[in-house]
Amino acid sequence: APADTPLSRLLDSVEQRLDVSEQVALSKWDSRQPVQAPERERQVINQAQSQATRFGIDAQRAGLFFSDQIEANKLLQYHALSRWHAAGSAPQTQRIDLAKQLRPQLDRLQEVLLEELAEFDRHRPEPCTSALAQAIEKRKKSSERSLALIRATAHLCPAI
Ligand SMILES: C=C(O[C@@H]1C=C(C(=O)O)C=C[C@H]1O)C(=O)O
Secondary structure (H helix, E strand, O other): OOOOOHHHHHHHHHHHHHHOHHHHHHHHHHHOOOOOOHHHHHHHHHHHHHHHHHHOOOHHHHHHHHHHHHHHHHHHHHHHHHHHHHHOOOOOOOOOOHHHHHHHHHHHHHHHHHHHHHHHHHOOOOOHHHHHHHHHHHOOOOHHHHHHHHHHOOOOOOOO
C-alpha cells in the first residue's frame, strides 16, 4: 500500500469526490439535464472560498482547487454519458437523488478536502510536480480516472 502522506490522503479524497460523478451522470441521464450546472458551480466555489480561511488556506487557492475538482468531475460525467449513449442505455442501478443526497455528499467532502489541502500545503513534497505525477501513475485504475486525477490536481503544485 502506498505510504500514508498528506499527498496520498488528499488524492484519496479527490478520488472519493470523483467517485460520485457516475451517480451524478445517472441523475442527469434520467432528467435530461446538462452536465454543467453553472449556478451550482458558483455555489461550490463560493462555499470553498468562504470556508478556506478557517482551514488556513488562501481563498483564491481554495477556489481554484475546487474549480479543478468540478472540471474533473464533469470530464467523468461526459465520459459516462457518452458510453451510455453509445450503448443506447444507462445501467439499471439504484438511483441517488442529486439535490437531496449527491450534492449534500459533495458538500460534506468539501470540508475534508479543504482540511487535506491545508495539510498538503504545509508538507508539500519536493519536487512537487514529479511527486504528484508519480503518485497518480501508481494509482492507475483506468485511463479516464488518471486523466480526471490529472485535471483535478492541475494547480496543486506551484507552476514551473
Ligand atoms: C456534480 C455536478 O455536476 C457538475 C459538477 C459540479 C461539481 O463538481 O461540484 C457542479 C456542478 C456541475 O457543473 C452537479 O451538478 O452537482
